[in-house]
Amino acid sequence: MLHEISYIGKIVEVNSAIVEIEIDSEITSFTRIIDGRLYKIGQLGTFVKFPMGNLTLYGVVSAVSNRPGSGTTNLLMPDLGRRYLQVQLIGERLGDLPFERGVGIFPTIQDEAHLVTEADLKYIYGEDHAGLIEIGRHAASENLSVYLDLHHLVARHSAIFGSTGSGKSNTAATIIKQIMQKNPGARIVLIDLHGEYASAFENQARIFRIQDQQQPLSLPYWIMTFDELAFFLVGRTPGQEKPEDKRLREAILLLKQANSIRLKAGSVNPDFITADAPIPFDIRKMWHDFNREVHGTYSQAQKEAQNRMSEELIDEGDPYQLIPARFKPYTPNNGAPFKSKNDLMANYEQKIYSRLRDSRFNFLFNPNSNNTENDLDQLLRDWIENDQRLTILDLSGIPFELIDISVGLLTRIVFDSMYWGQKEPYTGRNRPILMVFEEAHSYLPKNEANHHLFGYARKAVERIFKEGRKFGIGAMVVSQRPSEISETILAQVGTFIAMRLTNSVDKNTVKAAAPDNMTSLIDQISALRIGEAIVVGEAIKIPSRVKIEQITPGPNSHDPEVVRCWQQIFTPDETHYQKIVTALREQKNIDDLNSPSPRRHEGHQFD
Ligand SMILES: Nc1ncnc2c1ncn2[C@@H]1O[C@H](COP(=O)(O)OP(=O)(O)OP(=O)(O)O)[C@@H](O)[C@H]1O
Numbered sequence: 208m209l210h211e212i213s214y215i216g217k218i219v220e221v222n223s224a225i226v227e228i229e230i231d232s233e234i235t236s237f238t239r240i241i242d243g244r245l246y247k248i249g250q251l252g253t254f255v256k257f258p259m260g261n262l263t264l265y266g267v268v269s270a271v272s273n274r275p276g277s278g279t280t281n282l283l284m285p286d287l288g289r290r291y292l293q294v295q296l297i298g299e300r301l302g303d304l305p306f307e308r309g310v311g312i313f314p315t316i317q318d319e320a321h322l323v324t325e326a327d328l329k330y331i332y333g334e335d336h337a338g339l340i341e342i343g344r345h346a347a348s349e350n351l352s353v354y355l356d357l358h359h360l361v362a363r364h365s366a367i368f369g370s371t372g373s374g375k376s377n378t379a380a381t382i383i384k385q386i387m388q389k390n391p392g393a394r395i396v397l398i399d400l401h402g403e404y405a406s407a408f409e410n411q412a413r414i415f416r417i418q419d420q421q422q423p424l425s426l427p428y429w430i431m432t433f434d435e436l437a438f439f440l441v442g443r444t445p446g447q448e449k450p451e452d453k454r455l456r457e458a459i460l461l462l463k464q465a466n467s468i469r470l471k472a473g474s475v476n477p478d479f480i481t482a483d484a485p486i487p488f489d490i491r492k493m494w495h496d497f498n499r500e501v502h503g504t505y506s507q508a509q510k511e512a513q514n515r516m517s518e519e520l521i522d523e524g525d526p527y528q529l530i531p532a533r534f535k536p537y538t539p540n541n542g543a544p545f546k547s548k549n550d551l552m553a554n555y556e557q558k559i560y561s562r563l564r565d566s567r568f569n570f571l572f573n574p575n576s577n578n579t580e581n582d583l584d585q586l587l588r589d590w591i592e593n594d595q596r597l598t599i600l601d602l603s604g605i606p607f608e609l610i611d612i613s614v615g616l617l618t619r620i621v622f623d624s625m626y627w628g629q630k631e632p633y634t635g636r637n638r639p640i641l642m643v644f645e646e647a648h649s650y651l652p653k654n655e656a657n658h659h660l661f662g663y664a665r666k667a668v669e670r671i672f673k674e675g676r677k678f679g680i681g682a683m684v685v686s687q688r689p690s691e692i693s694e695t696i697l698a699q700v701g702t703f704i705a706m707r708l709t710n711s712v713d714k715n716t717v718k719a720a721a722p723d724n725m726t727s728l729i730d731q732i733s734a735l736r737i738g739e740a741i742v743v744g745e746a747i748k749i750p751s752r753v754k755i756e757q758i759t760p761g762p763n764s765h766d767p768e769v770v771r772c773w774q775q776i777f778t779p780d781e782t783h784y785q786k787i788v789t790a791l792r793e794q795k796n797i798d799d800l801n802s803p804s805p806r807r808h809e810g811h812q813f814d
């Protein structure tokens with residue numbers, strides 16, 4: 208063995224899974240050519256093996272020193288001519304069996320250490336097959352592909368972390384492309400906060416976007432629970448039950464019950480539903496009725512006698528255009544027509560009205576698709592059973608304060624459909640889904656109070672991380688700030704793709720959460736180049752530093768060309784910013800400004 212070209216030295220210390228090697232004094236060059244490939248001895252993050260008869264142990268170089276024991280270089284008292292490598296043991300291979308993580312038997316003093324060659328790594332990573340997806344090339348050997356195990360990547364969840372501009376979106380897009388290339392039946396739903404991904408998946412994805420003419424993203428309000436809807440409409444906090452809250456709950460329940468027997472997706476027994484059930488109901492009609500009872504005038508003075516029979520109506524108005532009913536003015540001095548005595552809902556009626564009128568909430572209350580004509584089954588088919596393997600839910604047009612509830616709702620619908628359909632042949636466990644959450648720090652924080660969020664998104668996504676595996680849903684979070692992400696989510700991440708991260712708090716979070724005790728590799732993340740990642744965890748056989756290629760077309764997230772742009776001089780013009788302000792007010796992309804407004808809500812089926 209000593210004569211083998213891969214030999215580098217002998218073990219001088221074994222301390223749990225850390226092994227120290229003294230490099231052979233006869234080795235004068237730190238590079239070695241084996242089978243025409245150049246290998247560097249003692250590069251951090253490279254691999255070393257320890258052949259022990261039929262068993263070979265593998266480790267990764269975590270420190271290089273000229274002094275034994277400490278692992279740090281001592282410049283004042285160098286142990287002249289001696290060189291030491293600290294190696295973290297990571298796995299073993301028995302004979303020709305596949306590589307296994309973890310070690311059963313430890314090496315001992317004087318055991319030999321060898322360089323790991325590309326041929327060895329090929330055995331470790333395994334040959335390409337349907338269950339593997341290529342994420343990039345090994346940083347230490349350019350022509351060695353690194354594969355991720357698709358099953359573990361999806362079923363055990365994953366995370367891509369890195370500072371802004373480190374290449375996360377490009378990595379996410381690469382992984383999605385690779386999955387789609389190899390899996391004709393894949394199902395991926397991508398939550399795209401900034402509308403970046405459409406450019407990377409033209410004609411390969413179904414893209415839903417707010418105000419889009421062809422495929423508008425709509426999230427019907429009636430899928431909210433009563434607590435969610437009441438908070439959103441009138442600011443009621445859960446648990447509070449004033450008389451008007453009780454009334455609101457009853458009104459919603461009655462409208463849902465009435466519709467429950469004529470749903471497109473099939474009738475539901477009205478006795479079994481609650482105000483929380485995701486059943487279409489006509490919120491405009493509910494507002495209109497409240498308005499009518501508060502502002503009506505009557506031929507009768509007593510509260511009990513004030514009803515539709517005694518109304519002094521001029522015209523009915525129109526709930527769908529938010530036009531209230533009109534009444535004869537009441538007579539001030541206690542004569543007919545009498546003023547309404549039912550003013551319980553006066554405050555809520557006004558709050559609901561202002562919500563319904565606000566065009567920023569159109570995607571909830573007045574979606575292009577008439578949401579009571581399309582029941583929930585239609586929405587689910589659109590999102591997770593369309594002609595493409597990837598669905599991009601582009602939330603870029605959603606007001607910031609609604610991101611939390613929107614991500615929460617759409618994640619919950621997908622999760623619930625997988626939960627209740629877990630045994631159906633076309634979904635659930637029989638047809639898993641991967642959900643990718645971009646810019647996760649903005650809606651999955653560990654401390655909502657600091658972010659003015661209410662935890663809708665966090666609770667829904669945590670549920671996937673905790674239980675999704677059993678019902679066929681996997682998740683991937685992508686974020687710049689791992690330290691701000693919910694700890695429940697971090698604790699369930701099986702595979703970490705850590706890109707350049709310089710903030711020490713974020714670095715420590717990844718270090719603490721990453722499995723395999725691969726702290727020495729994770730330590731490198733502040734020195735990674737753009738597009739490089741340390742990949743550790745369940746989906747990768749051996750923790751690796753990987754170079755991910757930039758894909759074209761890629762996500763629309765290029766840095767601005769600061770210098771080129773600043774070389775040009777722009778003269779102020781009165782027309783400047785006009786279109787931008789219109790787009791800002793209408794909450795539409797500039798390119799869509801001239802398209803007609805979303806179709807008005809015309810007919811109603813469930814009222
Ligand atoms: N693998 C790569 N190789 C070379 N350049 C890359 C690579 N990946 C991304 N880039 C470049 O780096 C820039 C930022 O990439 P990307 O949008 O993927 O970063 P990000 O981490 O998602 O940033 P943010 O957190 O701001 O969303 C882009 O201009 C892209 O062209």
Ligand SMILES: [Mg+2]
Nearest residue numbers: 375376377764
């Ligand atoms: Mg990005």
